[in-house]
Amino acid sequence: MKMLKIGIVGANGYSGAELVRLLARHPRAQLEMLISHRTKGTMLTAHYPHFQQIIEAGLEDMVPDEIAGRVELLFFATPSGVAKNWVPRFVDKGLKCIDLSGDFRLDGEAYRQWYKREPAPQKELDKAIYGLSEMNADRIKEAQLIANPGCFPTAALLGLLPPVQGGFIDTSFIVIDGKTGVSGAGRTPSLGNLFTEVNENTGAYKVGSHQHTPEIERFIKAFAGKEAKISFTPHLIPMTRGILCTIYAPLAKKVTTEDVRQYYRKVYKGRKFIRIRPAGSFPSTKEVYASNYCDIGVHVDERTGRLVVISAIDNLVKGASGQAIQNMNLLFGLEEDTGLDHVPVYP
Ligand SMILES: NC(=O)C1=CN([C@@H]2O[C@H](COP(=O)(O)OP(=O)(O)OC[C@H]3O[C@@H](n4cnc5c(N)ncnc54)[C@H](OP(=O)(O)O)[C@@H]3O)[C@@H](O)[C@H]2O)C=CC1
């Protein structure tokens, strides 16, 4: 069996280490190069002893010519602003790249506005295919460069797109209340992620200015053909993993909860990682913990004339590294769930 030679840039960050964890048991993946920045030259197990006797590899420096000779697929699990500088030279050499950051998800002008830095070259932005696996599989299969979706956009779009596509809701007034675990902020230390700041505490952040707002609006338009105006507010929750989005939108026609639920089932028929909850059941983050599932519950509120959608994912798996591997599987003609068929960890 031919193994895929894989490199991971940012292998000692949380999403990089999650790629390592999942790929270590992927039947077609060979972890050929683990690359980092400040920690290059050290062993991965020096940072993550849980990999002892499983992945005993060193963290290497970013040397483009060497990488191009050793790997055929390169994941970037680096902060936004890094991949855009490196991806062009790998794409030119024919490598396939999957970027977990926001560098290739927006058009240049929106990136400049929301990320406050210069965008990637237009040639690469034009090449990038948005990796929302359940909605874009045909294009992902043909891609050379995949822009892996953000964690909140994954939960929000998988929850929102079916009722937008079905014409069930008015897209001019969508409210998304997002909640995230602290691992979403990565392993690089910061004041706001100290135990004392986060424990027994909950608050909103980046109100009206979160970089995932234009990403969600852009891909509602791309996948459902509708202009949308969303109000998205993220909240930091004292838990390690998980994203829960509670979405409210005015109904555009008279429907029952069962009508809407049946429509979701039709849209996601055959999609292994989407679980539509039965009547009266709504997801929580623990029910998808450490798995690639996205669980969705829906409710038509007849009193207010609004649709309420609740979607839950694990931010590091379906919200980042799991979906990136799902896209790798699509890209290399493998079954979509290869190496990802994990049962959620509960409790
Ligand atoms: N955490 C999450 O839940 C999610 C993360 N993402 C995205 O994934 C990316 C990584 O996030 P996360 O894992 O949380 O971040 P971390 O802070 O945990 O890790 C960042 C990694 O990037 C490396 N790095 C930093 N700067 C450079 C550079 N200039 N060149 C090469 N490597 C560099 C670091 O290496 P070193 O430590 O050696 O300097 C480290 O390995 C981000 O773009 C994030 O937005 C997307 C969805 C969800």
Ligand SMILES: CC(=O)N[C@@H](CCC(=O)OP(=O)(O)O)C(=O)O
């Ligand atoms: C808890 C926390 O801080 N989460 C991060 C997750 C976003 C992320 O990972 O950034 P990009 O998708 O834009 O690359 C945030 O809300 O900014």
